[in-house]
Amino acid sequence: MQKIYLKLFTVLLLLNLSGCGYNNFQSLDEESKASWSEVLNQYQRRADLVPNLVNVVKGYAEHEKEVLTQVTEARSKVGSMQVTPELLNDPEAFARFQAAQGQLTSALSRLMVVSENYPNLKADQGFRDLQAQLEGTENRITVARNRYIETIKVYNIAIRSFPQNLTAMMFGYKTKPSFTVENEKAISVAPTVNFGDKK
Amino acid sequence: MITHIKTSLLAVCTLLLFATCNLHAELVAIPSLQTRVTDLTQTLTSDQQSQLEAKLKAFELEKGSQIAVLVVPSTKPEEIEQYSIRVVEAWKLGREKQDDGILILVAKNDHKMRIEVGRGLEGAIPDLIAKRVSSEVMSPSFKQGDFYGGINKATDTLMGLVNGEKLAPPPPQANHVNMGFDNSLALFVIGCVVVGAFLSSILGRFFGAGATAGIIGGVSWFILGTLGMSIFVGIMAFVFTLIMPYLFDGTRGGGTYSSGGFGGGGFGSSGGNDSFSGGGGDFSGGGASGDW
Numbered sequence: 429m430q431k432i433y434l435k436l437f438t439v440l441l442l443l444n445l446s447g448c449g450y451n452n453f454q455s456l457d458e459e460s461k462a463s464w465s466e467v468l469n470q471y472q473r474r475a476d477l478v479p480n481l482v483n484v485v486k487g488y489a490e491h492e493k494e495v496l497t498q499v500t501e502a503r504s505k506v507g508s509m510q511v512t513p514e515l516l517n518d519p520e521a522f523a524r525f526q527a528a529q530g531q532l533t534s535a536l537s538r539l540m541v542v543s544e545n546y547p548n549l550k551a552d553q554g555f556r557d558l559q560a561q562l563e564g565t566e567n568r569i570t571v572a573r574n575r576y577i578e579t580i581k582v583y584n585i586a587i588r589s590f591p592q593n594l595t596a597m598m599f600g601y602k603t604k605p606s607f608t609v610e611n612e613k614a615i616s617v618a619p620t621v622n623f624g625d626k627k
Numbered sequence: 628m629i630t631h632i633k634t635s636l637l638a639v640c641t642l643l644l645f646a647t648c649n650l651h652a653e654l655v656a657i658p659s660l661q662t663r664v665t666d667l668t669q670t671l672t673s674d675q676q677s678q679l680e681a682k683l684k685a686f687e688l689e690k691g692s693q694i695a696v697l698v699v700p701s702t703k704p705e706e707i708e709q710y711s712i713r714v715v716e717a718w719k720l721g722r723e724k725q726d727d728g729i730l731i732l733v734a735k736n737d738h739k740m741r742i743e744v745g746r747g748l749e750g751a752i753p754d755l756i757a758k759r760v761s762s763e764v765m766s767p768s769f770k771q772g773d774f775y776g777g778i779n780k781a782t783d784t785l786m787g788l789v790n791g792e793k794l795a796p797p798p799p800q801a802n803h804v805n806m807g808f809d810n811s812l813a814l815f816v817i818g819c820v821v822v823g824a825f826l827s828s829i830l831g832r833f834f835g836a837g838a839t840a841g842i843i844g845g846v847s848w849f850i851l852g853t854l855g856m857s858i859f860v861g862i863m864a865f866v867f868t869l870i871m872p873y874l875f876d877g878t879r880g881g882g883t884y885s886s887g888g889f890g891g892g893g894f895g896s897s898g899g900n901d902s903f904s905g906g907g908g909d910f911s912g913g914g915a916s917g918d919w
Contacts, residue, residue, distance in 0.1 A: 465910070560915055564754030567708050571912030604710040 449592030453601050454581040457549045460604055461513050463576040468511055470568045471529055475567060478503045485539060488549035494521070495535070495542050502532040522605040536562065540575045573607050660718045663903055666698040668735050675775045675872065679782065684903075686786050691797030692727035692748070693720045693906060694785060696778055700736050704800045707732065707916055714743075721745040721908020727794055728908035729785055731778060733769075740765055742785070744914040751792035752785065754915050761917030762785050769919040799807060816867075817859065818843055824867035840865035890899055 482499055485492070505528050515521050540559070550556075580623050584603045587596040596602075658665050663683045665687040667711035671679070683694050695718065702710035711732045719906045721728025751882025752760075763785055768777030823843055827835030837874045848854060 470911075556758075560755040560758035562755070564757075564913060564915055567916075568912040571712055571910075590741075626775070 430569070430577065435557065449586060450595050450599065452586055452592070453583075453596065453599070456579075456586055457601070459581045460516065460583050462549075463572070463579045464513060464516055467569070467572040467576050470565060473507070473570065474532070474562070474565045475503060475506050477558060477562055478532075481536075481539070481555075481562065484552065484555045484558060485543060488546050488552065488555075492539075492542050495539050498535040499532070499539050502528070502535045506532050516604050517602065519605045526607065533566075577606050581602050603624045628837055639658060639810075642816045646812070654705055654713075655699065657714050658697070658699075660695070661902060661905060663694065664696045666696075666874075669700050669762045670698055670699050670735060670774045671778075672775075672873070675779075679775075679779065685781065686789075688797060690789060691725070691746075691794055692729070692783060692789055693722070693908070694729045694731070695720050695903075696731045696733075696749035696782070696790075698733045698735060698774070698778075702737060702739070707734050707737065707741045708912070710734075711741045711743045711914075711916075712910060715908075715910040719905035719907050719909075721747065721906055722795075723907030725795055726908040726910070728905065728910070731781055731846075733774065733778070733784075738769075739916060739918045740769070741916040742781070743910060743912075745908045746911050746913065747908070748789060748792065749763070749911075749913045750838050751857075752914075753789050754913060756788065756915065757913075758915035761915055766917055766919040815843065815847075815864070818846070818869065819864050819867045823864075823866045823871055827868065827872075832872070838867045 465485055478499060482496055482503075486496060509525060509528055511525065515525060528577075540562075543555070584606075587601055588593055652663065660665060662676075664671070666676060679696060683696075687693050690885060699710075705713075711730065715728065715730050718730070720730055720774045726745040728745040729752070731740070731745040731746065732743060740761055742752075742761055743901070744752045744754075744757055760781055765777040766783045768774070768780065773828055819839060823835060823839040826838045826842075829835065830838060839862040843864035844857045847860040849859035
């Protein structure tokens with residue numbers, strides 16, 4: 429008889445657990461990990477493109493050393509980062525990751541601006557292909573990031589709202605960091621257009 | 628407790644819904660997907676539209692992948708990439724799991740176009756190839772104002788590229804069974820009522836319910852393809868058929884329901900008319916944009 433009560437109690441507890449959002453957390457947690465992997469994939473794809481791109485540009489624009497070094501440095505910084513799914517649970521590491529990727533983004537866009545000055549480079553089929561690939565990859569990164577932000581929003585809302593927040597607290601589920609606009613300062617400053625005098 | 632959570636969840640959902648609605652209020656609306664070729668600018672004549680339509684339809688029947696064309700006046704304030712990904716997220720071109728959909732998007736007044744390639748076709752049509760299609764095939768025609776020519780040639784090129792890719796063959800009926808939750812629920816209830824009443828009157832209530840559960844479970848296995856889910860459906864059917872007489876008090880005998888009506892209507896209607904809908908394909912932002 430005792431056993432039956434025990435079983436009933438367990439079943440009730442289990443039901444209660446799923447009622448308190450525990451199961452919900454599981455699926456949301458998995459979803460956020462999946463969308464995070466997609467973000468990482470696309471960043472990796474971009475990092476893989478960089479060496480080829482640098483080589484092609486070097487061939488035509490040897491003396492653009494500054495920009496080329498910036499890109500290479502940013503690339504190696506990104507490559508040296510330990511990127512694991514656990515990164516998600518560490519807001520500081522996440523911020524570092526975002527900063528490193530942001531640096532590569534701006535270095536690459538500078539490289540693209542510089543390459544506009546070299547007609548021969550622009551006409552090179554290899555460069556144009558790489559450019560198309562880079563554009564596509566940047567777009568994929570944007571899409572993956574947006575989807576990650578959406579997933580994390582749902583996850584964080586679930587974790588913070590009552591009464592699931594009690595379950596989250598009990599099992600140690602924390603809110604996950606989301607992407608922010610990378611260079612807020614750079615965006616708020618209007619770009620200056622410089623005609624003629626090249627450095 | 629549970630109802631409490633439900634109401635709070637509902638509230639959150641509603642809030643989310645409103646939030647997204649507000650966000651998208653000023654953006655260009657996504658037209659509903661009815662045909663493969665959607666032209667909101669009256670650029671293509673109806674003759675040209677139906678020719679493209681026929682070609683793309685034949686291609687889907689033969690190869691299985693879905694190609695759609697959308698011509699809009701402008702995508703402002705969004706970039707064409709942002710608008711494009713919203714469109715394919717709503718339209719879900721391409722088959723589920725195969726993700727073999729393509730959208731050719733032209734923003735006429737912006738002088739921009741984009742080829743959005745589904746996940747499954749990123750190998751057949753890498754970004755740089757998509758870029759070349761837009762810059763070398765579409766752009767020259769568009770510059771001369773020949774929109775039909777550009778789009779037509781682009782679809783030919785893309786179809787050729789997709790043809791080189793090994794994809795799962797199209798389903799024999801070509802029209803995939805596109806069942807939403809409401810549809811399948813209705814089918815489930817109707818199936819239980821018809822089959823259950825029929826079998827119960829022959830085999831008795833208990834065995835009738837068992838046989839019904841078997842049939843419904845089998846059919847759902849056939850449709851869904853997952854065993855666990857169909858066992859669950861079967862059990863649901865068993866319980867539902869057992870309690871059915873108490874739900875519909877007067878129909879205990881089941882004589883008023885004739886057999887043979889099961890599901891036929893539901894499947895037939897999706898195959899009969901000419902409407903077009905996406906198959907559940909996924910996009911991750913692959914493809915390329917261009918201008919003219």
